Amino acid sequence: MNACADERLFDWDIFCRVVDNFGDIGVCWRLAKGLAGDHGLAVRLWIDDLEAFSRLCPEISTVDGRLLAAGVEIRRWSRDFPSVEPAAAVIEAFGCELPESYLAAMAARPSPPPWVNLEYLSAESWVDDCHRMTSPHPRLPLVKHFFFPGFSPRTAGLLRERGLLDARDRFQAQPAAREALLRSLGVATPPPGTRLISLFAYAQPALAALLARWADGDEPVLLLVPEGPVVGDVMRFFGDERVAPGACRRRGALTAAVLPFVDQERYDRLLWACDVNFVRGEDSFVRAQWAAQPFAWHIYRQEQDAHRIKLEAFLDRYTATIERSAAAAVRQFWLAWNGWGDVAAAWRLFEVALPALRAHNRSWAQALASAPDLASSLVQFSRNAVK
Ligand code: TRH
Numbered sequence: 564m565n566a567c568a569d570e571r572l573f574d575w576d577i578f579c580r581v582v583d584n585f586g587d588i589g590v591c592w593r594l595a596k597g598l599a600g601d602h603g604l605a606v607r608l609w610i611d612d613l614e615a616f617s618r619l620c621p622e623i624s625t626v627d628g629r630l631l632a633a634g635v636e637i638r639r640w641s642r643d644f645p646s647v648e649p650a651a652a653v654i655e656a657f658g659c660e661l662p663e664s665y666l667a668a669m670a671a672r673p674s675p676p677p678w679v680n681l682e683y684l685s686a687e688s689w690v691d692d693c694h695r696m697t698s699p700h701p702r703l704p705l706v707k708h709f710f711f712p713g714f715s716p717r718t719a720g721l722l723r724e725r726g727l728l729d730a731r732d733r734f735q736a737q738p739a740a741r742e743a744l745l746r747s748l749g750v751a752t753p754p755p756g757t758r759l760i761s762l763f764a765y766a767q768p769a770l771a772a773l774l775a776r777w778a779d780g781d782e783p784v785l786l787l788v789p790e791g792p793v794v795g796d797v798m799r800f801f802g803d804e805r806v807a808p809g810a811c812r813r814r815g816a817l818t819a820a821v822l823p824f825v826d827q828e829r830y831d832r833l834l835w836a837c838d839v840n841f842v843r844g845e846d847s848f849v850r851a852q853w854a855a856q857p858f859a860w861h862i863y864r865q866e867q868d869a870h871r872i873k874l875e876a877f878l879d880r881y882t883a884t885i886e887r888s889a890a891a892a893v894r895q896f897w898l899a900w901n902g903w904g905d906v907a908a909a910w911r912l913f914e915v916a917l918p919a920l921r922a923h924n925r926s927w928a929q930a931l932a933s934a935p936d937l938a939s940s941l942v943q944f945s946r947n948a949v950k
Contacts, residue, residue, distance in 0.1 A: 585615050766796065827850075
């Protein structure tokens with residue numbers, strides 16, 4: 564290998580490309596913090612779009628010319644990849660393809676670092692058989708290991724940092740904590756009996772019908788919408804194009820407030836604080852499960868509706884132990900929210916099922932938490948690999 568410009572030694576390198584504006588960094592950032600925070604490891608996160616990353620993590624500091632956040636070193640993954648010493652273990656997130664020079668440096672090591680391709684989360688059963696499968700590099704003496712997060716004991720588990728569920732319980736036991744969070748987001752605590760709903764989604768054609776149902780309903784709803792693509796759709800419902808955080812509009816029983824995009828820790832607290840959470844993609848979908856409140860998942864669209872199989876696979880697992888009418892209500896509502904049905908009609912049943920879902924989601928989260936978490940699975944894997 565060439566003389567290294569960067570002499571620091573890292574325990575983990577994580578490589579991540581930003582997909583579709585923003586996607587995929589949520590998971591990688593959460594994982595990087597978990598490896599550094601819970602396991603005390605030196606982590607370097609390579610990202611091709613630092614601007615997108617800074618939306619997720621505005622608190623980056625520069626120390627001696629290095630970008631640091633939450634104990635993780637952040638590096639721009641540019642086309643001219645620098646000459647660096649590879650870390651002791653390497654994660655290629657979602658098949659993002661490591662730079663050739665970096666692969667060569669890995670191969671030049673007397674014993675090459677364990678190399679993991681972190682895959683997307685799926686509840687499909689084939690994942691069990693594919694977790695830990697290997698693929699030798701076609702030319703270099705390197706072996707890639709496929710790591711599948713998931714819901715069964717034969718997968719690598721889910722991201723869950725130490726103490727998460729206790730922190731959630733403490734927060735949810737204190738109304739003052741919820742009030743303080745809302746205040747910090749620029750939202751006044753609503754009158755008792757108001758249903759708090761958070762909304763994080765991709766562009767959503769069905770939204771206006773659902774907003775109309777809430778506006779016409781008997782129960783007051785406070786809808787909290789973090790800055791993002793759906794804010795415009797929400798505000799258009801109120802005949803307004805304003806999208807600035809702090810904007811608040813009312814129609815009938817529905818009040819909608821636009822929130823700033825906050826860091827992941829505060830977003831978690833928002834999920835803990837709300838009675839229903841609309842989440843999307845992968846990381847917020849998992850965090851809604853830890854929040855143990857009723858939630859609806861807007862899954863990332865794939866070609867030829869491949870995402871429907873993924874959605875139904877999760878529904879099958881998640882609803883297996885819910886009583887029948889509530890299980891049917893969740894399925895119907897989630898399918899409609901993802902484009903297969905009438906959202907407003909499905910909400911009626913989903914609403915009825917909310918108390919049953921609340922109870923179910925606590926035991927669901929508890930059961931998931933009994934499995935090893937993804938960061939610990941990775942650490943264990945890398946330790947075994949170098950034995
Ligand atoms: O970014 P996403 O749309 O991610 C997706 C998935 O990974 C999907 O599988 C992928 O293929 C697609 O990207 C391209 O949704 P996700 O995973 O929920 O990530 C969003 C992150 O944003 C998550 O970490 C939570 C965080 N977040 C905040 O930190 N603050 C906020 O205010 C909000 C609303 C979200």
